[in-house]
Amino acid sequence: MDMDDTPQPEALPPNLKLLRVLVTVLMVTMIAGFLVIVALFVIRMPGGGTLPLPEAVVLPEGARASAFTRGRDWVAVVTEDDRILIYDAATGALRQTVKITR
Template sequence: MDDLPQPEEPANLKFLRLLVTTLTTVMIVGVIVVIGLLVTRLRDAGPALPDQVTLPAGTGATAFTQGDGWFAVVTDDQRILIYNRLTGALQQEIAITAGE
């Protein structure tokens, strides 16, 4: 009974097995690349924030953003205060008005 020939796999089944194996390999490599990129990006210290910001008396900060050479603070009395990053001096004050 051991002398019986083994049935041959159809060609399309071999091709399908090759496709599944290739897809699995590509997905594993992709996950490793994504994890590697996340690790390297999250290890970065991020943007440098100012040590302290002096706000006008009686105001509190509700938001903060920054750009090249400046940073801005949105206050709770609906103003945007733009400061020089190097000197910390107030450069511009913008009043926020509700749109109609």
């Protein structure tokens, strides 16, 4: 007769084995999904090329800039007197003036 008093580990119930497998599969799936998302961001990001900007933009006399934005081949300055001045991005020449009315 064996009189060893050391406890023997019991096998996991079948429900817990299934749960352990499901959690492991979920973890692997989430890691794979995260890697796919990171890869898509890297692949789809633009090359980081900069848009051309003019060296200087000359505002009309008395105009003060309050906002600035740029497009592919133009830059726009919004002035405090409610005008939008659109300049050519390559040359800095004024293309168009738009008056904002209230």
